[in-house]
Amino acid sequence: MKCVHYSVGLGRRRGGFTVLRLLVAMAIIATLVGAAFPNIAGVTRIYSVRSAARQVYSELQNARMSAVMANQSYTFTINGGGMTYTVSPSPGTATALEASGVTMSAPSAITFASDGTASATATVTVTNSVGDTMQVAVGSAGRVRIQ
Numbered sequence: 001m002k003c004v005h006y007s008v009g010l011g012r013r014r015g016g017f018t019v020l021r022l023l024v025a026m027a028i029i030a031t032l033v034g035a036a037f038p039n040i041a042g043v044t045r046i047y048s049v050r051s052a053a054r055q056v057y058s059e060l061q062n063a064r065m066s067a068v069m070a071n072q073s074y075t076f077t078i079n080g081g082g083m084t085y086t087v088s089p090s091p092g093t094a095t096a097l098e099a100s101g102v103t104m105s106a107p108s109a110i111t112f113a114s115d116g117t118a119s120a121t122a123t124v125t126v127t128n129s130v131g132d133t134m135q136v137a138v139g140s141a142g143r144v145r146i147q
Contacts, residue, residue, distance in 0.1 A: 046132055048099040053126045053134035053146050055098055056085075060110065060124075060136065060144045063087045067112040077109040078124070102128050116142040123147075 060076055066087075067074040078085050082103035084094035097104065104126045111119040117140060124136040135147040 045128055045130055048102055049126055049128050049132045049134050052097045052099040052102040052104065053136055056104060056124050056126060056136045057144055057146050059085065059087060059095070060138060063110075064112045064116050064118075064142050064144065066090070067114055068116045071114045073111055073113055075109050075111040078104055078106050102126060110138055112142060118142050 063074040063076050072089065074090070075088050076085060077088070079094050082105050084096045085104070086094050104124050106122055106124045108120075108122065110122045110124075113119065118138045121140050122138045124138075125133055126136065127133045136144065137147050138144050
C-alpha cells in the first residue's frame with residue numbers, strides 16, 4: 001500500500017494595504033470631501049444667520065423681562081451699520097453680534113413698556129453678505145418669535 005501525503009501549503013497573509021490600494025482609498029476620500037465642501041460652506045453661512053437671529057431674539061426677550069421687572073420702559077436700538085445694538089436704560093456700551101459677516105436692520109427702535117407690551121409691531125431682519133435672511137418679529141403684545 002502506498003502512502004499519499006497531501007501537503008497543505010500555508011498561505012502567506014499580508015497585513016495592511018499596498019501602495020496602490022492606499023492611493024485609491026485616498027483618491028476616493030478626496031473626491032468625497034471635494035463634493036461635500038460646497039455644502040459645508042453653505043451650512044456654515046446659514047448657521048451664522050441663525051445664530052445672530054437667536055442672539056437678537058434673546059436680547060429682545062431680556063429687554064422685555066427687564067422692562068417688567070424694573071417697571072420701566074426698555075428700548076432695543078440697532079446702531080450705525082447694523083452690526084451693534086444697545087438696550088437702554090441699561091448702562092453700558094453697544095453690543096456686537098457674535099456672528100461675523102452678519103448685519104441686522106429694523107425700521108425703528110423697539111420699546112417694551114413696563115407691562116411687557118411693545119410700542120408697535122416690529123421686525124428685525126438679520127442678513128449675511130450673500131443674502132440669506134431670518135427675521136425676528138415682535139408683536140404688539142410683546143411676543144417675540146423667530147420667523
